[in-house]
Amino acid sequence: MGKRIILAIDFDAFYCGVEEKRDPTLVGVPFIVYQKDCIATLSYPARELGLHKLGSVAAAVRAHPHVRLVNGESLAPYREQGKQLWSFVRAALPGCTVERLGLEEMWIDVTALVESNLAALIDADVLFKGISEEVADGLDQGVRLSLTTTAAPEATAGREEFNYSDNEENSVAAPLEMSFLCEDFFFQTPAHVFPASHGATMPAFLQTESTDPDEFYLDFKLYIASHIARELMLRISLGLGYSCSVGVATNKTLAKMVGSLHKPGGLTVLVSSAVQEFMAACHVRKVPYFGAKSRHILQDAMGHDTDRDGDLRVESVLSRYDRPEFVKLYPPGQGDKLWALLQGEDNAPVRETSRVQKQVSIEDTYRELTSIPRAEQALQPLLESLLRQLRIDMIDDDGAWLGFPTVLRLAVRVATGPSTLSNRVSHSHTLTSFAPFYLLPELETNNELTKLAERMRHSLIVPMLHKLCVGQGFRLTGPGPIYFQLLNVAATGVVAHKPVITSAAVKPAPVGPVRSAKPTRPSKKLDFYFTRK
DNA sequence: TCGGTGGAG
DNA sequence: TATTCTCCACCGA
Numbered sequence: 001m002g003k004r005i006i007l008a009i010d011f012d013a014f015y016c017g018v019e020e021k022r023d024p025t026l027v028g029v030p031f032i033v034y035q036k037d038c039i040a041t042l043s044y045p046a047r048e049l050g051l052h053k054l055g056s057v058a059a060a061v062r063a064h065p066h067v068r069l070v071n072g073e074s075l076a077p078y079r080e081q082g083k084q085l086w087s088f089v090r091a092a093l094p095g096c097t098v099e100r101l102g103l104e105e106m107w108i109d110v111t112a113l114v115e116s117n118l119a120a121l122i123d124a125d126v127l128f129k130g131i132s133e134e135v136a137d138g139l140d141q142g143v144r145l146s147l148t149t150t151a152a153p154e155a156t157a158g159r160e161e162f163n164y165s166d167n168e169e170n171s172v173a174a175p176l177e178m179s180f181l182c183e184d185f186f187f188q189t190p191a192h193v194f195p196a197s198h199g200a201t202m203p204a205f206l207q208t209e210s211t212d213p214d215e216f217y218l219d220f221k222l223y224i225a226s227h228i229a230r231e232l233m234l235r236i237s238l239g240l241g242y243s244c245s246v247g248v249a250t251n252k253t254l255a256k257m258v259g260s261l262h263k264p265g266g267l268t269v270l271v272s273s274a275v276q277e278f279m280a281a282c283h284v285r286k287v288p289y290f291g292a293k294s295r296h297i298l299q300d301a302m303g304h305d306t307d308r309d310g311d312l313r314v315e316s317v318l319s320r321y322d323r324p325e326f327v328k329l330y331p332p333g334q335g336d337k338l339w340a341l342l343q344g345e346d347n348a349p350v351r352e353t354s355r356v357q358k359q360v361s362i363e364d365t366y367r368e369l370t371s372i373p374r375a376e377q378a379l380q381p382l383l384e385s386l387l388r389q390l391r392i393d394m395i396d397d398d399g400a401w402l403g404f405p406t407v408l409r410l411a412v413r414v415a416t417g418p419s420t421l422s423n424r425v426s427h428s429h430t431l432t433s434f435a436p437f438y439l440l441p442e443l444e445t446n447n448e449l450t451k452l453a454e455r456m457r458h459s460l461i462v463p464m465l466h467k468l469c470v471g472q473g474f475r476l477t478g479p480g481p482i483y484f485q486l487l488n489v490a491a492t493g494v495v496a497h498k499p500v501i502t503s504a505a506v507k508p509a510p511v512g513p514v515r516s517a518k519p520t521r522p523s524k525k526l527d528f529y530f531t532r533k
Numbered sequence: 534t535c536g537g538t539g540g541a542g
Numbered sequence: 543t544a545t546t547c548t549c550c551a552c553c554g555a
Contacts, residue, residue, distance in 0.1 A: 014542085035546040041542095054545060075547060102542035102549080291540050292543090331553095363547060407534090421544090426536060488547090493534090 002214035005225045007108040008247040008255035012264035014104035016043045017242045018081045019070045031068035040072045078103050095149040100353040107252050109350035112149045114221045142183035180231050189223050190230040191267040198271050218272045222248055226269045253288050253346040275344040280315035287341055301329050314342050356403040360393050361490030362386045369484040376462050382489050383453040399441040406432050407493030410464045413486035427464045435501045
């Protein structure tokens with residue numbers, strides 16, 4: 001089997017891009033998108049001031065009083081725009097598998113698309129004519145590359161039409177142009193090339209050292225992919241007004257890593273013979289899945305005389321360990337995967353991201369939430385936010401559930417002091433014992449939603465909170481310092497089909513003997529929970 | 534299945 | 543080093 005060709009797209013300072021669309025006066029100026037006292041992200045002009053992600057907002061304002069501030073505590077606009085990006089990209093490359101990572105990154109497997117373009121070029125004899133014979137008149141007009149594959153028609157079924165506007169009300173549906181004239185095809189790639197010494201010309205990508213027929217055209221496939229990627233970036237910029245950086249390589253990890261070399265707005269292709277060289281020079285902390293813990297394990301093993309954590313390079317690790325020695329450092333199964341990543345090997349497939357999330361959660365952090373009754377109150381707006389977000393994420397335009405959450409989870413960080421460090425603890429409870437929840441799509445007023453949240457709070461969440469507090473050694477009544485640092489409510493356990501409701505609106509009894517279950521109520525009778533206009 | 538950990542943006 | 547507000551995979555009990 002031939003190697004895959006993968007694109008990794010990363011939208012530049014995505015929250016900032018969203019805010020710039022909402023308020024164009026932000027374009028080109030230094031500004032911060034903050035959550036509490038945390039810099040969630042910041043515009044590139046703000047980065048030039050020396051400010052950083054995750055820094056303190058207060059310190060940033062002290063150093064740069066004119067830097068503008070935008071509150072980013074509600075993720076709703078970013079989630080909404082992220083979905084637009086996703087559907088735009090899927091529509092622009094029908095037939096390609098698209099996997100989403102977070103709100104603003106995507107991987108696209110363009111192997112089949114690139115191979116069909118390659119086959120067409122070979123069929124038309126355009127490839128070798130173009131580089132070997134006299135430069136024909138038509139040559140400087142380039143070639144036409146297709147954005148569709150013949151593969152897997154079901155993969156594209158039901159996808160939205162390509163559309164040059166993300167504003168549904170004002171959009172003028174542009175005709176879907178599924179091919180493009182690539183004018184510089186015979187001259188050079190529109191990408192940065194790693195390594196730069198390789199050269200960007202088409203002949204440079206037609207040279208191959210491999211005798212494996214599957215790999216003979218490998219670099220040329222990357223070349224074709226880089227032209228397609230540039231066209232995609234152009235369409236994203238024109239159609240949605242967002243800037244992104246893109247990497248082109250033979251697997252997800254390499255594509256993501258190489259894509260970060262020329263941010264913002266850069267396109268970078270990693271030639272196949274340079275994988276070892278590329279990885280060797282990389283900082284370990286830039287390799288996906290080498291998070292704080294994994295690096296700490298490495299750091300401990302290598303001793304403190306080595307590079308500082310932030311500077312540790314892959315080549316240092318590879319020169320210190322062979323595979324068996326490295327794998328032993330980690331729990332079974334983990335080490336093999338990490339070792340492969342250090343070699344630039346990653347066979348994880350691009351998986352089409354499901355339209356339906358597996359969970360929805362809402363949380364907030366607190367400084368002065370110091371009693372259980374106050375926490376019970378604070379859960380009300382959280383629960384209302386959760387219900388609103390569920391309506392956005394889990395219910396379609398016709399009011400049908402896309403998937404049914406069956407579990408409610410409450411997580412808290414609770415301690416005896418305001419900044420005593422503590423971990424999250426959580427407790428889950430079935431939602432299927434609370435039938436009114438499944439009426440969410442039918443609620444018409446804010447008042448009804450508030451009422452539902454109140455009922456869920458009393459019936460489900462408050463008992464869960466009490467159980468958690470007791471479990472953590474806090475008394476439900478009486479004195480004793482208690483600080484709720486964080487509250488999180490989540491709807492999880494999403495299933496495809498409407499679950500059986502076990503009993504209607506029971507109050508779970510967290511302590512004491514089990515009550516006999518009530519029979520399921522027909523849903524008609526649930527109307528009485530809500531006052532309708 | 535539940536609860537916790539570690540990774541990602 | 544954790545900071546914000548999430549979402550997901552995975553693991554042991």
